[in-house]
Amino acid sequence: MTIMQLNSFAQNKWIAPSGNTRQISSAVTGDVIAVAGSDGLDFQAMLDFGRDVGGPALRELTFHDRARRLKALALYLQERRDALYALSYMTGATLTDSKIDIDGGIGTMLVFASKGRREMPDGHVFLDGEIEQLSRSGSFLGQHICTPLLGVGVQINAFNFPVWGMLEKLAPSLLAGVPGIVKPATATSYLTEACVQMMAESGIFPDGSFQLITGGTGDLLDRLGPQDIVSFTGSADTAFKLRSNPLLLKRGVRFLAEQDSLNGSVLGPDVGVDDPEFDLFVSEAVREMTAKAGQKCTAIRRMIVPDAMVRPLSDAIAAKLADTTIGDPTLKTTGMGALASASQKADVLATVSLLSGECSRVFGDPERFDVDGADGDKGAFLPPMLLRCDDPDAAVNVHSVEAFGPVSTLMGYRDLAHAGALLNRGGGSLVGSVITNDPVVARDITLISAAWHGRLYFNNRTSMKEATGHGSPLPHMVHGGPGRAGGGEELGGIRGVMHYMQRTAIQGSPDILTAIGNTWVTGATEVKPTAHPFTRVYGDLAIGDTIYTDPRTVTLEDIEHFAEFTGDNFYAHMDEDAAKANPFFPGRVAHGYLLLSFAAGLFVEPNPGPVLANTGLNSLSFQKPVSPGEEIHARLTVKRKTGRTDEYGEVRWNVTLFNRDCEQVAEYELLTMVAYQ
Numbered sequence: 001m002t003i004m005q006l007n008s009f010a011q012n013k014w015i016a017p018s019g020n021t022r023q024i025s026s027a028v029t030g031d032v033i034a035v036a037g038s039d040g041l042d043f044q045a046m047l048d049f050g051r052d053v054g055g056p057a058l059r060e061l062t063f064h065d066r067a068r069r070l071k072a073l074a075l076y077l078q079e080r081r082d083a084l085y086a087l088s089y090m091t092g093a094t095l096t097d098s099k100i101d102i103d104g105g106i107g108t109m110l111v112f113a114s115k116g117r118r119e120m121p122d123g124h125v126f127l128d129g130e131i132e133q134l135s136r137s138g139s140f141l142g143q144h145i146c147t148p149l150l151g152v153g154v155q156i157n158a159f160n161f162p163v164w165g166m167l168e169k170l171a172p173s174l175l176a177g178v179p180g181i182v183k184p185a186t187a188t189s190y191l192t193e194a195c196v197q198m199m200a201e202s203g204i205f206p207d208g209s210f211q212l213i214t215g216g217t218g219d220l221l222d223r224l225g226p227q228d229i230v231s232f233t234g235s236a237d238t239a240f241k242l243r244s245n246p247l248l249l250k251r252g253v254r255f256l257a258e259q260d261s262l263n264g265s266v267l268g269p270d271v272g273v274d275d276p277e278f279d280l281f282v283s284e285a286v287r288e289m290t291a292k293a294g295q296k297c298t299a300i301r302r303m304i305v306p307d308a309m310v311r312p313l314s315d316a317i318a319a320k321l322a323d324t325t326i327g328d329p330t331l332k333t334t335g336m337g338a339l340a341s342a343s344q345k346a347d348v349l350a351t352v353s354l355l356s357g358e359c360s361r362v363f364g365d366p367e368r369f370d371v372d373g374a375d376g377d378k379g380a381f382l383p384p385m386l387l388r389c390d391d392p393d394a395a396v397n398v399h400s401v402e403a404f405g406p407v408s409t410l411m412g413y414r415d416l417a418h419a420g421a422l423l424n425r426g427g428g429s430l431v432g433s434v435i436t437n438d439p440v441v442a443r444d445i446t447l448i449s450a451a452w453h454g455r456l457y458f459n460n461r462t463s464m465k466e467a468t469g470h471g472s473p474l475p476h477m478v479h480g481g482p483g484r485a486g487g488g489e490e491l492g493g494i495r496g497v498m499h500y501m502q503r504t505a506i507q508g509s510p511d512i513l514t515a516i517g518n519t520w521v522t523g524a525t526e527v528k529p530t531a532h533p534f535t536r537v538y539g540d541l542a543i544g545d546t547i548y549t550d551p552r553t554v555t556l557e558d559i560e561h562f563a564e565f566t567g568d569n570f571y572a573h574m575d576e577d578a579a580k581a582n583p584f585f586p587g588r589v590a591h592g593y594l595l596l597s598f599a600a601g602l603f604v605e606p607n608p609g610p611v612l613a614n615t616g617l618n619s620l621s622f623q624k625p626v627s628p629g630e631e632i633h634a635r636l637t638v639k640r641k642t643g644r645t646d647e648y649g650e651v652r653w654n655v656t657l658f659n660r661d662c663e664q665v666a667e668y669e670l671l672t673m674v675a676y677q
Helices: 043-060 063-078 081-091 095-119 164-176 186-202 236-243 246-251 276-294 307-322 342-355 416-424 439-452 494-498 510-517 556-566 576-581 592-603
Strands: 008-010 013-015 022-025 032-036 126-133 141-148 153-156 180-183 210-212 229-234 254-259 264-267 302-306 360-363 385-389 407-413 432-435 456-459 478-481 488-491 501-508 546-548 611-622 631-643 648-659 664-675
Touching: 008 043, 008 186, 022 186, 032 186, 043 141, 043 180, 043 210, 063 081, 063 095, 063 164, 063 186, 081 095, 081 186, 095 164, 095 276, 095 494, 126 494, 141 510, 153 164, 164 180, 164 186, 164 229, 164 488, 164 494, 186 210, 229 236, 236 246, 236 254, 254 478, 254 488, 264 276, 264 416, 276 302, 276 307, 276 407, 276 432, 276 456, 302 307, 302 416, 307 360, 307 385, 307 407, 342 385, 342 407, 407 416, 416 439, 432 439, 439 456, 488 494, 494 501, 501 510, 556 592, 592 611, 592 631, 592 648, 592 664, 611 648, 631 664
Parallel strands: 153 180, 153 229, 180 210, 229 254, 264 302, 264 432, 302 407, 385 407, 432 456
Antiparallel strands: 008 013, 008 210, 022 032, 126 141, 141 501, 360 385, 478 488, 546 631, 611 664, 631 648, 648 664
16 A cells, blocks of 8 residues: 655645654554655745735735635535545545535535625725714714734644634635644644645635645744734643743734533433434434544533433433444445544543543443454444443543543433533533423523533424534534633634634724725715716716705605505504604604605616615614604715625615704615626
8 A cells, every 4th residue: 555645735835744754544444554744844934925925915805805716615625525535534434424524614615705705895804893983073983893914824623624624714714814824633634635735736725825734833833923823623731732832922822722622412301201302312412422433522422311311311322322333434334433543542442441430331342342344453443432420410530531532421410400510510612402392491501501612502303303413513603612612712604704803993084984994984075976876887886976865845645645555553653642742752753664765766766777676774773753844855875885796796875864954864774786787
């Protein structure tokens, strides 16, 4: 068998391993399959290349440009994933496991690409929150913005997800405009290297957008500065060692950690053996024990169930585990493959031995189990092992030591408060789950335990067919947790992008804020267009283009007709005495939605033109009532422009209604799609 020489990708070149190299073995056969080493790398040159070449090239692109490239890269990898599956088997992963890693990583990139286009501007500055008025007249304002860090993201990943772990960090950093230096765990770095080869060959991202280290990081962390960020996934001990680096602390380098955790799953006290939630709990438990051979930072390590349910659940879970076939992950009949390495197997066995002082083994004998299609002595195989802890209150190791493999412990609770207390004994976790059909149980557990968890996953008969599973981090939701779990977070949609950006408070005049954010701010200069804005194509519209409409008088007949036509006979519009008794109204007033309809009639150009559709409105507010006989007029201003497709873009308009005295009576943001041509 040819031994792979795992190269690093530095300064847009592939660098062969040299110096003190490390041999990597197949998780299935135990044979040496690869050699890795990073002694030949110039870490300062890698940092300079990322900061001086990759960073500027990325920042020259808009958020939407980067999002489009993320999508293109994800689709490029998707077309070539079969080659990655073939390598993934050597990590001990079945095809199902590989899809979690490889397809999951690609899917995460696609989600960030989509969110980048939908939730971020087609520009270089991200606006964080609304305008803050800092002066009486509005001539001095404030706003928070986010811009990319000017350094690099050093992304250190764990062995269990060599593709997803890389892509779920790279996607938000590249979308933010920050280049990444990827450091996978050496044991499975051959799969990461193959993926990076594809990424480099694609040519989709600029040179320097990503680099790869296969081997150790040497003094790389010592060379980081305050514009850099370390994003780490792995053990709590390793995270502590890295984040305690004196130079990182001194220079204020951001350190984002996602660490191991003793995640728990609670079966609600409302669930009986004949309820669908009982079977659901069993299925979730077995899946989390066997998927990726239990090597998931989100796997269920502690099953916390009512005392009366310990025995029936013990029997049900053991019976289902007995049907799990352990063996060569390339076989279609294999339900659980090998652990990632012999050393990982040894670590799990040592931890199980430690836990045996507080637990008894219900299922799974590591000395006696069958392995299909492979040599169980040479490969890193173990059976799923279900333990039971009869005194979880007195136990210590069960709540503090993680067996990072196919191991979980079942324990009983007296009442819901006790269940929450046991769940919290993990000292902070990535995810806690609750299987219950009682919303009150869900609410009570939330109040007891949410502060100790990065994510709470609830499932029952209503959601079970579509729920993604206890152990499935989603790019839309935060992935991280407090305490033992690292105190950081990843993913979470655009929240994940913000980790690679600097939030800055800007203060100044409306024109200054408009220029920085490329979004019109009330009080900024208004530009009178040469033609009605609705007759102009997307490219001809400029931020600040403004028209004022002719006035219209709102009559009592208008109000009564609107009430009759819509059925909205609210007393403030129809009963003079009742309206006067209301502290908000001087008497009968116009419907707010009548005013919106009149506003549209005042500013809309009725003929066919480049405005294709009105897709909604945001932030509607009514400031002052309008009585019968009063005049209103509207101001329509181009507030923001965002490209959407090859045919049209979104234009957001500020619409403000005024009365005859130029007092503001209503305001909202109108969304339209406008053709490019």
